Amino acid sequence: MKRGLAILLALVVLAAAAAAAFLSYRHQLMHNIRGSTTEFVPTEPKPTPPPAPSLSWEMFGVDPSRRAVATFAADLRPPFRRVWTSGVPSLVEFPPVIGYGRLFFADGAGRIFAISAKTGKRSWTFNARHGVAATPALGPYKHGTLYESFLNKLPSRTKNANEGVVIAVAVGSGKERWRAHIGASETSPLLVGNRLYVGAWNGKVYALDARTGRQLWTFQTHGAVKGGLAASGTQLFVGSYDGHIYSLRARTGKLIWRGSTESRFFHRGRFYATPVVAYGRVYVGSTDGGMYSFGATTGKTRWVHRTGSYVYGSAAVWHERVYVGSYDHYFYCFDAATGDVRWRFHANGPISGSATMIDGVVYFATLKGRTYALAARTGKQLWSYPRGKYAPAVSDGKHVFVTGYSAVYSMAPVRR
Numbered sequence: 424m425k426r427g428l429a430i431l432l433a434l435v436v437l438a439a440a441a442a443a444a445f446l447s448y449r450h451q452l453m454h455n456i457r458g459s460t461t462e463f464v465p466t467e468p469k470p471t472p473p474p475a476p477s478l479s480w481e482m483f484g485v486d487p488s489r490r491a492v493a494t495f496a497a498d499l500r501p502p503f504r505r506v507w508t509s510g511v512p513s514l515v516e517f518p519p520v521i522g523y524g525r526l527f528f529a530d531g532a533g534r535i536f537a538i539s540a541k542t543g544k545r546s547w548t549f550n551a552r553h554g555v556a557a558t559p560a561l562g563p564y565k566h567g568t569l570y571e572s573f574l575n576k577l578p579s580r581t582k583n584a585n586e587g588v589v590i591a592v593a594v595g596s597g598k599e600r601w602r603a604h605i606g607a608s609e610t611s612p613l614l615v616g617n618r619l620y621v622g623a624w625n626g627k628v629y630a631l632d633a634r635t636g637r638q639l640w641t642f643q644t645h646g647a648v649k650g651g652l653a654a655s656g657t658q659l660f661v662g663s664y665d666g667h668i669y670s671l672r673a674r675t676g677k678l679i680w681r682g683s684t685e686s687r688f689f690h691r692g693r694f695y696a697t698p699v700v701a702y703g704r705v706y707v708g709s710t711d712g713g714m715y716s717f718g719a720t721t722g723k724t725r726w727v728h729r730t731g732s733y734v735y736g737s738a739a740v741w742h743e744r745v746y747v748g749s750y751d752h753y754f755y756c757f758d759a760a761t762g763d764v765r766w767r768f769h770a771n772g773p774i775s776g777s778a779t780m781i782d783g784v785v786y787f788a789t790l791k792g793r794t795y796a797l798a799a800r801t802g803k804q805l806w807s808y809p810r811g812k813y814a815p816a817v818s819d820g821k822h823v824f825v826t827g828y829s830a831v832y833s834m835a836p837v838r839r
Contacts, residue, residue, distance in 0.1 A: 454729075455726075455727060455728050455729055455762065456726050456727040456728075456762070457726060457761055457762055457763070458716055458725045458760055458761045459725075461718075461725065462703055462704065462718035462723070462725060463703055463704060464702050464703040465702065465743065465760065466702075477522055477567065478521075478522040478523070478561060478563065479495065479522055479818070479819040479820055480493070480519070480522075480818065480819065481520055481522060481561045481562070481614070482520060482558065482559075482560040482561065482611065482613065482614055483518070483557070483611035483651055483697065483777075484611075484651070484699065484737065487614075487615050487654035487655070488653060488654070488655060488699065488700045488701060489651065489653040489697050489698065489699045489700065490699055490700075490701055490739065490740045490780075491738075491739040491780060492741050492779075492780040493779070493780065493781045493817075495820045496782045496818045496820045497782055497820075498836070499782045499818060499820075499821075499822075500782055500783070500805070500836060501784065501796045501805045501806030501836070502805075502806050502836070502837045503806065503808075503823060503834035503835060503836055503837060504834065504835055505832055505834060506543075506833040506834065506835050507543035508830055508832050509526075509536075509543035509831045510830040511534070511536055511830065512530065512829065513530040513532040513534075514829055515529075515530050515531075515814065515826055515828070515829055515831065516531065516812075516814065517556065517611065517813070517814055517826075518558055518779075518815060518817045518824075519558070519817055519824060519831060520558060520559055520560065520561045520569075520817075521540060521561075521818075521824070522561045522567065522594070523561075523567050523594050525539060525540055525546060526538050526539075526831060527561065527594070528558070528831065529559065529571055530555070530829070531554070531555065532577070533550060533551045533552055533553050533554055534548055534549065534550050534551070534555075535549040535555075535559065535571055535592065535597070537569075537594070537597060540819055540821075540822070540824075540833075543831070546597075547597035548597065549597040549599070551573050551590055553573035553574055553576055553577060553586075553587070554573065554574035554575055554576075554579070554607075555571065555572075555573050555609075556574065556609040557571065557608070557609050557611040557612070558611040560611070560612040560613065560614040560619070561594070561614075562614050562633060564617070564634055565593065565600070566593075566594075566595070567593065567594030567595060568591050568592070568593065568600060568633070569591065569592050569594050570589060570590070570612045570614060570619055570633065571589070571590055571592075572587065572588075572609070572612055573589070573590065573607075573608065574586075574587055574607045574608065574609060574624075575587065582607065582624075583607060584623070584624040584647075585606050585607065586607055587604070587605050587607035587623055588602050588603065588605065589602065589612065589619065589621055589629075589631060590602045591633070601635060603631055603638065605621065605627070605629050606624050606625035606627055606629075607623060607624045608621050608623040608624070610623065610648060610650065610652070611651040611697065612651070613652040613653070613654060613659075614633060615673065616633075617632060617633045617634055618630055618631070618632065618633060618673070619631045619632075620652045622649065622650070622661055622663075623648055624647045624649070625647070626643055626646055626647060626648060626663065627641050627643055627644070628643075628644070628669075629641055630673075639676075640675060640676035642676040642678070644661075644663035644667065644669060645663065645667075646663040646693065648661060648662070648663050648664070649664065650694060650695055650698070651697035652697070652698075653697060653698045653705070654700070655700040657674065658672070658679060658719065659671045659672075660700060661698065662693075662694025662695070662696065662697075662698055662707050663693075664695070665691075665693075666683055666691025666693055667681050667682065667684075667691075667694075668681070668682045668705065668707060668722075669681050669682075670719070670722060680721060680722030681722060682705075682715075682717045682723070682724065683724075684709045684713065685713070685727065691711070692709035693710045694708075696708045696709075696735060696736060696737045696738075696777070697737040697777070698737075699737060699738050699739075699740050701740040701759065702740075702760070703718065703719050704716050704725060705717045705718075705719050706740060706745050706747075706759070707737075708734025708749075709734055710733045710734070710735070712729050712731060712749065713727045713728065713730070714727070714728050714730065714734055714745070714762070715727050716759075716762060726761060726762030727762065728755075728757060728762040730749035730753065731750075731751030731753070732749050732751040732773070733749065734747060734748075734749050734750075735750070735775050736748050736777040736778060736787070737777035737778070739777075739778040739779055739780040739785055741785075742799070742800075743758070743759045744759055745757040745759050746778045746785045746799065747777075747778055748770070748776070748778060748787045748789075749773075749774055750773040752769060752770055752773060752774070752789075753767045753769055753770070753774075754767065754774060754787055754797070754802075755767045756785075756802060765802075766802035767802065768795070768804070770787075770789045770791075770793070771791045771793055772789035772791030772792075772793070773790045773791075774788075774789050775813055776788050776813040776814055776815055777814075778815055779816055779817060780799060781816060784796050784797065784798065784799060784805060785797050785798075786815045786823075787815055788811030788812055788826075789811075789812070790812055792809065792811065793807055793808065793809055793810075794808045794810060794815075795807045796816075808832070808834075810827035810832060811825055811827055812827070813826075814826035822834060
């Protein structure tokens with residue numbers, strides 16, 4: 424009897440050792456992949472044109488490339504003084520868009536707010552009665568139209584993956600222009616010309632006519648699409664919870680290529696972040712802790728750098744560098760060609776939100792409720808503000824607007 428138990432125990436120990444060795448082997452495969460200048464165009468992307476008087480920060484990430492760089496902002500460096508505060512009843516998880524003299528943003532209770540960029544006073548409120556977790560997009564159609572994607576109806580006890588809508592409203596009045604029924608969506612809409620692109624929990628990507636809401640095409644992935652799409656030329660780029668990033672033809676939705684995260688312990692990391700396109704590359708973080716660079720033309724993995732935890736936020740890309748935060752409490756600056764770490768900054772908590780770049784200063788917020796401003800070239804802390812959690816700062820070229828948990832703050836430089 425004792426001998427049998429001893430043999431059984433030995434087999435259990437051997438099995439555990441074999442499993443540990445296998446997992447160790449799999450873990451060793453998850454190493455950093457250093458890149459090179461292959462499929463890298465070392466010229467700065469064309470600057471975003473100076474905004475028209477009516478428009479400035481038009482969508483999440485500023486423009487369709489999602490680089491999150493306010494090239495129109497100058498002489499807007501910290502320290503700052505607060506000009507006004509505009510509070511709302513619920514969580515503001517994503518930053519505003521700016522145009523027509525107003526800021527437009529949504530809260531967790533399904534409402535869109537329009538407030539004056541000058542005073543912070545509310546101009547109108549639109550109640551969609553659907554959950555929302557996205558930045559809207561702003562376009563010039565009919566003297567200004569705002570587009571927002573929504574989740575399931577409120578109040579809702581279950582998360583219905585097919586109960587979402589996209590709604591277009593007039594920027595002047597908040598009056599609804601059209602609505603399109605899609606899967607539940609937390610995708611910040613991508614507006615390119617007269618086309619609007621969004622993803623949904625049901626794994627679909629939708630192309631809509633921005634003037635009417637008419638569905639033009641759909642593309643099916645094998646996991647939820649939660650981040651936004653990015654665009655460059657005739658290509659679209661979108662990440663999915665199936666562990667793949669897809670390049671699609673913007674006109675037809677046809678697949679061009681599919682890239683992947685590295686396999687780890689029998690599964691792949693997921694893409695929640697919105698991709699960014701620059702230098703002939705696509706940059707996107709993953710829940711496996713890796714920051715990935717793919718060739719925009721081929722979809723081949725060009726570099727991977729591991730952080731210590733999830734990379735949920737989207738990157739800012741500026742001067743051949745990639746800026747992104749991680750749940751490991753560090754904010755990273757990577758070389759855009761190779762993935763080498765140029766510097767990193769230890770923040771006061773996990774970083775879930777995205778980064779933005781304004782006048783050579785990179786901004787991000789932590790889940791501990793603080794917004795940081797760092798010198799983009801060196802990583803030196805220039806300023807911080809005890810508000811913020813998810814959303815980064817945005818700008819109209821005159822002020823910097825910081826998003827707190829349930830408020831927006833207007834900031835102006837302290838002149839010395």
